[in-house]
Amino acid sequence: MSVAYSYHSPVLEGERKTALEIARGRLTVAVLLFLLGFAIMAARTIELGISTTAEKQVATRTIEVPPVKVARADIVDRNGEILATNLETSSLYANPSEIKNPKLAAAKLVSVLPDLSLADVEEKLSSGRKFVWLKRKLTPREKWQVNALGIPAFAFQDEEERVYPHGRLAAHALGFVDVDGKGLAGVEHFFNDRLDDPDRTTEPVKLSIDVRVQYALADELEAAKNAYQAVGAAGLVMDVNTGEVLAMVSLPDYDPNNVTGVSADERFNRVSQGVYELGSTMKTFTFAAALDDGVVTMNDGYDASKPLHVARFTIHDDHPRNRFLSVPEIFVYSSNIGTAQMALDLGTERQQAFLSKVGLLQPSTLELSEVGAPIYPAQWHKISTMTISYGHGIAVSPVQLATGISAMVNGGRLMPATLIHTSGLHHGGRQVISPATSRKIRQLLRLTVMKGTGGRANAIGYRVGGKTGTAEKAENGGYARHSLISSFVGAYPMDDPRYVVFALLDEPHGTKETFGYKTGGWVAAPVVKNVILRTAPLLGIAPRKEDEGLYQKTSLLIHDYKHHR
């Protein structure tokens, strides 16, 4: 090899040159390749920059807004008005071991939080412990004031507080929560798991309640309760086509924002939990059953000329006519004697089956934990049949009654009562009476208001129909002659019923204005009338001149109505 080397030296020059050239050539190729690569990248970069739309560029960048976390879902009314919400509050605690002068710190703190006791705070701050609670749930202003004191040993723990902005309004429907936010009554209790569900705290629970209607009913009931010095009052407004409860008032009530010291009587929900013998309003069901089964027709009648003696009981009329009464007259003048005879013709079994069918013998399905079971005799004797026909010897809750009355007037479909907003589509429901019977019941209810005992519920223009109910309160195994449960159940507009309005007064006293009367027609009917006058425009029901023809035929069966009071 070395020989060749020395021998071919001139060739070597040329070889070295070619090797260098080859290397340069290779390098150039590499450089060109790199250049090409960079050029492609540059072109692609420019292309991306130009061709990608602005929306796409922004969209690829996700902006994470920290979600608002609440421990419990809101409750809103049917129009989205907030009924219950969770708000952030702060609770004040201190680390007493860091405080040099507990006396001064305590004095300063009490000066901004005057509801704390000075001695108590001083004792806590001088305890030398590492942690003491000073006050739970401060308002933002209080928090600011405490911070302004500039004492480093005071610190805050963020907490949530359940707030009911409408206060007492709808307290019984909403219920309340304990310090830890656990529902203890009402919807808060019934839907506790749903409201607590961490995945659904941002979706509010929408109730069927309408705060405007709720207020109108609460205001009128309160006024009546005060005027007649009643011990309690209850009322509700229900959509007859969907069973939704728009308003539910039980008095006395309470403020769910602060339930300390609230008595059991105030917490008691008279609408769903309380069961009452409601008196003549129950006659509606006796008539519906009898008319639907064809036991009587509107042209029949019964002798109500003298009190009825059955076993050791005597059945009287509160508005005695002392003559033969037609079927519409029995209803319109609220004759117990006539209704009892009709119930006998109907028979115990059919009566029982009918009451069960319209849900009066089972607790209501309303979404509340406070639902009372109806009371009725275990042994349904002949006398029970007679008294139950006019609403004595059976105790039902107002919500059960309203559900039943809704079915009587809406064409015969029984819609279960609900507190949850439905989409407005009327589906479901069970046909309990024929539409024809429902039409007759509507006529009877309207005529009761036009010509009978319910005259004081006649809200002009809104075609109100209804039935009064007055019952003596059962006490110590007998009836208390002067303690009454006076109620009125109304429905309107009678040509196409939309809402049932119920009002009940517990132990009302007559006044000079009512000439001492304290029956349903005198004390409860005006409440229903006022509520209808106040809420019908809100609910989109226009006043109208009514079609007298609807009632003409039935009206002819009612005589001497002018002297009925």
Add this chain to the structure above:
Amino acid sequence: MRRLVTAFAAVTALISGAAVLKLKLVVQDKADQVQALADKIHDDQEAIRVLDAEWAYLTTPRALENQSAKFLALMPPRASQVLTNPDVIPFRPRSAGEVEDPGVLLPSRETKKDKPSSAQSGLQATSQEAGVRKPQTNQKGQAL
């Protein structure tokens, strides 16, 4: 020539390096702004919850009724005042001057004005007709 290219490359590298650094700083700044904005949105959402609750508290029907009685003093409408067909709104009679009692004000506000008794009795009649007041008012009306 070669040296020129090298210098050009070096300068370009320096400039692009500085540009990238600046870009990075700007992006970081923007990212901070975005984060701050996101936090602000969160805070505002919480504030809106509080304001919603406050709005519900301030517009509770009882409060509105009190405000209405204080500033408007309007009576609840009568059924006869509600028209279903806008075509039947009557024109105001030309001859009539100012209507003494339009029948829309609350009795308390009206009586304060110390009107002659005719206006008062007319008002009582309307409130009776409307049936919107409590029984006591009706009774007073009957007594008058």
